[in-house]
Amino acid sequence: MAIREIVTQGDPVLNKVCHPVTQFDQKLWDLLDDMHDTLAQSNGVGLAAPQVGILRRVVLVINGEDRVIELINPTIVSTSGEQEGLEGCLSVPGKWGMVKRPMRVRVRAQDRNGNWFEEEDEELTARCFCHELDHLDGHLFSELADRLYTSEELDAMMEEEE
Ligand code: ZN
Numbered sequence: 001m002a003i004r005e006i007v008t009q010g011d012p013v014l015n016k017v018c019h020p021v022t023q024f025d026q027k028l029w030d031l032l033d034d035m036h037d038t039l040a041q042s043n044g045v046g047l048a049a050p051q052v053g054i055l056r057r058v059v060l061v062i063n064g065e066d067r068v069i070e071l072i073n074p075t076i077v078s079t080s081g082e083q084e085g086l087e088g089c090l091s092v093p094g095k096w097g098m099v100k101r102p103m104r105v106r107v108r109a110q111d112r113n114g115n116w117f118e119e120e121d122e123e124l125t126a127r128c129f130c131h132e133l134d135h136l137d138g139h140l141f142s143e144l145a146d147r148l149y150t151s152e153e154l155d156a157m158m159e160e161e162e
Helices: 026-042 123-136 151-161
Strands: 046-048 058-062 068-080 083-089 092-101 104-110 116-122
Touching: 026 046, 026 058, 026 068, 046 123, 058 123, 068 116, 068 123, 083 123, 092 123, 092 151, 104 123, 116 123
Parallel strands: none
Antiparallel strands: 046 058, 058 068, 068 104, 083 092, 104 116
């Protein structure tokens, strides 16, 4: 297991459509294990394979119970409601933006052995499902935000609100 380098905005790998996973083999498991290590070290709540330079439909999402969910070939089955909140990305370091997402999201995916399952969640985890799945189609959250803020700008906004 190893920590992989997280690529950042500007790298063309982040704008490509990822290929489905067809082989549930040691190579996939090594990728998943490395993604676990990389995510654990980065303090993020989700990571998509293209963020470590691999164009495969693989994502990790940490849910509200701190469980890391492995999603392979995931699709969104249904959504409901709406939420608007601050979003950031390990591939867009130091920048945040307000993004609208569904409040509740149900995804269908395969596990590391190829078995299909469904997972439903809300709030931050629902946001994370949408954000990570967007990565698999070459999209970044910044495309959905009117503007991006630095941490200094966010601090200033918080102070104004107090
Ligand atoms: Zn991201």
